[in-house]
Amino acid sequence: MKTIHIGSQPQVMEDDLCLAVGYFDGLHLGHLQLLKEVKHQADNKHLKSAVLSFSPNPLLTLGVIEEEHLITSLKDRAEILESLGFDYFLILDFSPAIAAMECEAFIEEFIVKMNVKHVVCGFDFYFGKQGRGNSQTLQDLSLGRYAVSVIAEYEDHHLKVSSSRISQLIQKGDMEEAHRLLSRPFRISGTVIHGKKRGHDLGFPTANISYSGYVLPAFGVYGVYLEVAGQKIMGMANVGINPTFGDLKHPSIEVNLFDFHEDIYDQPVKVSFYFYERGDVTFENVGQLVRQLHKDRESIIKKFKDIQK
Template identity: 40%
Template sequence: MEMIQLSYPLDNNSSDNKKTKQVIAIGDFDGVHLGHREVIGRALYTAEHLHLASSIMTFDPHPREVLGNDQYKELLTPLGQRAELFGQMGVDYMYTVRFDTSLMQLTPEQFVEKILIPLNVESVIVGFDFRFGYKGEGNPDTLCELSHGKFAVEVVRPYHIDGAKVSSTSVRDALANGNVAAANRLLGRRYSIRGQVVDGSKRGRTIGFPTANIQLEGAYFKPLNGVYAIKAQVKGLHYDGVMNIGVKPTFTSGELQASWEAHLFDFSEDIYGETVVIELVDFLREERKFNSIDLLVAQIKQDADSARSKLFSL
């Protein structure tokens, strides 16, 4: 997949990125959940049917962050992970459009004329709730009206599970409540984070449970503080384990930034500096403070047993 950076106004090179017609799906796609996959899948199907290239247009930073919603400073899928998922789906081109005040102030008409038309799109695929242009004045009907026959517009209906619409908000709500199983079902994959193993306090090894302290590659959405059963990928190999997300209240009175610490079963290698991918499989318990190290160690052993049991059949 080729990745192309765009910003408004498009320069001569960026506006001529593609000489041939293409099918493009537009959205922020944070989460790349099952609803998003319906939109992207429709673009892939249409592109194949028309024998054209398939494209994604997404935005960075997240439009809601620029509009003042601080919740979207943390993402379900930061840009690099989104790109990886798009590539796995078979997308040919990924346009990352810088979302700033200049782009935000474009009218729907200007967005079509100054962004879409120069990209020579044959068909535009959007979700039912797509909004564009200044103050979100444009919607799928507006897009159809403004196309003036220069490109087709396909609108994808909402994707439902058990009668409820799948959305990034529903994924966030599930994770915030520790409902990993529900979040993973909505995503159609396990919620995962990527980061580098860095030096930590090294307390874990003193109590018989060494942990990898992970510095995240991006601003990931943080699930409920607690202990999770996980699958980890390290240097191309896969391991089971447990992860604590939180502020380690037994050892501190509270830290401003949560730590992400993973203990991998049957693993003893030095992996400082290595990049690891962690998938959350199940929520075991909320983080809490213990009155003694012995009580903490006993609970960690119980957590590990619970995790092994849940992960054994996977």
């Protein structure tokens, strides 16, 4: 798969495309309905399959939000799309100039000139200056140059499957439900950095994960798997500010890996969150904390064994 970053000018594509267009944070079950349609139309019409997303979040450019809290980074999305067999991942720089484009200009520049022959979008897709364009606009302005498929709202338990719904689940620590709606565990990618080495002193050495831009899970302890250098290791992650010691200003993610003793400092890792074990607790003393960590470890190992049965 080719990942292509696009500025204010259209990218000259060597292939005719079937293109899904949207922000696609999470690439959840709702988004997967669009992706299935892209693959179906691409196969039927002998087109290359492609996804067009935006960076940064359009709401950030428009001043609606001050910072992004993502379920999936652009790199995460690229990896998922490649695993699904897509040919192209196109990332459009959502600048103020792009935000101000009229619908006709957006279609001309980023659909027609990019050899898009079939567009797939959600029922709630909006584009163009002040969000004036929608799926009907795409159809009305096609003039026979491309076809359009509009995917209806996808519901689960009578509720729309959406990125905001999944973000709320993650912030509450409901990783099982987030997993179900994503079709995979919530995952944070980052780098292992040096911390205070306190876990090592307690007999529970941790990998401190440098992360940015992600939705932060509820404070507490989680059952996780960490991927590094082709290995996938079971462990427990603590998300929070270590209230027993009270010396962290910003939330940290620290992972204690079970039966693993290699040096992984400065290495890229992926932490997949499977379930919430317990909340963040202020312990009266270090001995109490260590006893609880032993209990957490035993409980998490048992739960993973039950999951894998």
